[in-house]
Amino acid sequence: xxxxxxxxxxxxxxxxxxxxxxxxxxxxxxxxxALLADDRTLVRExxxxxxxxxxxxxxxxxxxxxxxxxxxxxxxxxxxLERTADVYCPLDLKVxxxxxxVAGIVGRxxxxxxxxxxxxxxxxxxxxxxxRGVQADVIYLQGSVELAPIVGLSDVIVDLVETGETLVxxxxxxxxEVVRVxxxxxxxxxxxxxxxxxxxxxxxxxxxAVNGG
Ligand code: PRP
Numbered sequence: 001x002x003x004x005x006x007x008x009x010x011x012x013x014x015x016x017x018x019x020x021x022x023x024x025x026x027x028x029x030x031x032x033x034a035l036l037a038d039d040r041t042l043v044r045e046x047x048x049x050x051x052x053x054x055x056x057x058x059x060x061x062x063x064x065x066x067x068x069x070x071x072x073x074x075x076x077x078x079x080x081l082e083r084t085a086d087v088y089c090p091l092d093l094k095v096x097x098x099x100x101x102v103a104g105i106v107g108r109x110x111x112x113x114x115x116x117x118x119x120x121x122x123x124x125x126x127x128x129x130x131x132r133g134v135q136a137d138v139i140y141l142q143g144s145v146e147l148a149p150i151v152g153l154s155d156v157i158v159d160l161v162e163t164g165e166t167l168v169x170x171x172x173x174x175x176x177e178v179v180r181v182x183x184x185x186x187x188x189x190x191x192x193x194x195x196x197x198x199x200x201x202x203x204x205x206x207x208x209a210v211n212g213g
Pocket of ligand 1: 142143144145146159160161162163164165166167
């Protein structure tokens, strides 16, 4: 077997984004039945298309791609903004579209002193407030971030909003938009050059799928 016929390895995030990306992969020629099978295997093959999928926690996708354990990957722009990874980013997949926002308790005025900010994205949050010249005390949380202002752990949160339902159900409102987010295709820099013959047709097929082709 030569390197040129080794499967392309694509790192994918488990969960919501995987279900959104699967139709694009299917239109780009992948057999997604194995990919979507409800089992615990972490490596899924689409043999005829020459693709191998790795199922990962979203935050780990850039790591697998940067170190070359995967040729390509799919991850949210939020993940790339939070921790820089040396990967190439050839295509916006236009799925997983949401907003990173500052949110607080409905009607509650901003605190008089330094605001405390609960977030899963300490780097993005710190940069946002620094850009605006506002000193902020950023508190790192791993999830259920909306709870923090309810119980007084923080004044506001910086978090992703998709439908807005989680904010509404917890009595929170958007104060500012930080950045718009969607899922993007990332590529290992060396593989993108050395495996061009395999990668480019797949990227172009995905591009057509994204554009409705
Ligand atoms: C994300 C995000 C919000 C929620 C927003 O959380 O952090 O909490 O989804 O979605 P909505 O606007 O459609 O309600 P996730 O579901 O990943 O869980 P987590 O809170 O445990 O991080």
